[in-house]
Amino acid sequence: KETASIAILPGDGIGPEVMNEAVLLLQEIEDYDRTFSCEMNEFPWNSAYYLEHGRMMPADGLAQLRSFDAILFGAMGDSSVPDEVTVWDFIMPIRKQFQQYINFRPVKKLEGIRSPLAESEDVDFVIIRENAEGEYSNSGGRLYDHTNEAMAIQNTIMTEKGIRRAADFAFQYAKEHGLPVTSATKSNAVIHSMKFWDEVVQKTAEAFPEIALEKIYVDALAAYFVQRPQSFGVVLASNLFGDILSDLGSALVGGLGISPSGNLNPSGDYPSMFEPVHGSAPDIAGQGIANPIAQIWSAALMLDHLGRKDLHDMVVTAIEKTLAEGYRTKDLGGEHSTKEMGEAIRANVRKQLQEVAV
Numbered sequence: 229k230e231t232a233s234i235a236i237l238p239g240d241g242i243g244p245e246v247m248n249e250a251v252l253l254l255q256e257i258e259d260y261d262r263t264f265s266c267e268m269n270e271f272p273w274n275s276a277y278y279l280e281h282g283r284m285m286p287a288d289g290l291a292q293l294r295s296f297d298a299i300l301f302g303a304m305g306d307s308s309v310p311d312e313v314t315v316w317d318f319i320m321p322i323r324k325q326f327q328q329y330i331n332f333r334p335v336k337k338l339e340g341i342r343s344p345l346a347e348s349e350d351v352d353f354v355i356i357r358e359n360a361e362g363e364y365s366n367s368g369g370r371l372y373d374h375t376n377e378a379m380a381i382q383n384t385i386m387t388e389k390g391i392r393r394a395a396d397f398a399f400q401y402a403k404e405h406g407l408p409v410t411s412a413t414k415s416n417a418v419i420h421s422m423k424f425w426d427e428v429v430q431k432t433a434e435a436f437p438e439i440a441l442e443k444i445y446v447d448a449l450a451a452y453f454v455q456r457p458q459s460f461g462v463v464l465a466s467n468l469f470g471d472i473l474s475d476l477g478s479a480l481v482g483g484l485g486i487s488p489s490g491n492l493n494p495s496g497d498y499p500s501m502f503e504p505v506h507g508s509a510p511d512i513a514g515q516g517i518a519n520p521i522a523q524i525w526s527a528a529l530m531l532d533h534l535g536r537k538d539l540h541d542m543v544v545t546a547i548e549k550t551l552a553e554g555y556r557t558k559d560l561g562g563e564h565s566t567k568e569m570g571e572a573i574r575a576n577v578r579k580q581l582q583e584v585a586v
C-alpha cells in the first residue's frame with residue numbers, strides 16, 4: 229500500500245469549518261480501509277497569514293506544495309484583504325505553476341437534493357473547462373480612442389496546444405465513460421477565437437471516431453441545460469463559457485453548498501488541486517452552519533484522481549444516504565450543523581467500509 233501525500237489548505241471563513249469535516253473523513257477511511265493510507269500536511273496560508281507576513285505564502289510556498297500527490301483546498305477571501313491579492317497571489321499561481329489546465333466539474337443530481345427543474349432525475353454530466361488561457365488573459369487594458377473617449381480592450385488568447393490538450397482530455401474522459409461530447413461555441417458570430425476553437429476541437433475529434441460530438445452555440449446551450457440536461461455527457465468549454473455554464477450547472481443540481489471541482493494537471497507532472505466551487509462565505513462564517521458536502525465531494529474527486537474510484541463512489545453514496553436520512557444544512561432548508569452533517573456522512577462511509585471488510 230502506497231501512502232498518498234496530501235497538502236491541506238483550509239483558507240478563510242467557512243474554509244476551515246468544512247475542511248475539518250473532509251479531513252476527519254479521510255482519517256476515517258484510513259482507519260477502516262487497510263488498503264488506503266494518506267499523510268496530510270496542513271498549511272496556514274490565508275488572509276490572516278497575509279496580514280501578518282505581507283504575503284499569501286512563503287517565498288518557497290509553491291516549492292513546498294510541489295512535492296505532494298494532491299492538494300485539497302477550502303476557500304479564500306476575507307474583507308481585510310483585497311480579493312485581488314487572494315486570487316492573484318495565491319489561487320492563480322498554484323493553477324499556473326502546476327499547469328492545472330483542466331477545471332473539472334461534475335453536474336450530478338444527487339438523490340435527496342431538490343432541483344429547480346421540473347424533471348431533474350438522471351442529470352449526470354461533467355463540465356470540462358479550459359482553465360489556463362482563453363478569455364481570461366491579461367492582454368488588453370484601459371485606453372482612449374481617437375476622440376479621447378475612454379475604452380477598454382480585452383484580448384482572448386487561444387493556442388492550438390491549449391485547446392487541443394483540453395479537448396483531448398474531454399474526449400479521453402468521454403471514451404473511458406462511454407459518453408458523448410458537447411463543445412460550447414460561438415462561431416456563428418465574428419469571433420475569430422471560437423472559429424479556431426471549433427477547428428481544433430474538430431481535429432482532436434478525428435482521433436476519437438467512436439465518440440459523438442455536437443457543437444452548440446453557448447447561448448442555446450444555456451437554454452438546453454435547463455430544457456434537456458439529461459442529454460449531456462461531457463461538456464467541453466473555453467475558460468469564460470465554462471465559468472458561466474458551471475454556475476448554471478451547479479444551480480440545477482443543488483447549488484454552492486454541494487458543488488465540487490478539480491483543477492487538474494492531467495500529465496501528473498504536478499499536483500492537482502481539489503476545491504469546492506463556493507467561496508469563504510463570510511456571511512455565515514463562524515456559525516458552524518456551512519454545508520460540508522462540496523468540500524467532502526471535492527475530497528472524493530481527489531480520491532478518484534489518486535486512483536481510488538471505489539472510495540470516490542463510496543463517499544458519494546454516503547452523501548446520498550445521509551441526505552436520504554433527512555440531514556439538511558441551512559442552505560438546503562434544514563437545521564443540521566456542519567459537524568452533524570459531516571459526522572453523518574462519516575457514519576455512512578464507515579458502514580460501507582465495514583461491509584467491504586466482512
Ligand code: NAD
Pocket residue numbers: 242246302303304305306307311319484485486503505506507508509510511512517518519520522559
Ligand atoms: P461565496 O461562495 O463565499 O458565498 C455565496 C453565497 O453562498 C453566500 O450567501 C454563502 O453563505 C453561500 N454559501 C457558500 N458556500 C456555502 C456552504 N458551503 N454552505 C452554505 N452556504 C454557502 O461567494 P461570495 O460571497 O461571492 O464570496 C465571498 C468570498 O469568497 C470573497 O472574498 C470571494 O473572493 C471569495 N471566493 C473565493 C473562491 C475560492 O476560494 N476559490 C471562490 C469564490 C469566492
Ligand code: MN
Pocket residue numbers: 471472475
Ligand atoms: Mn465562477
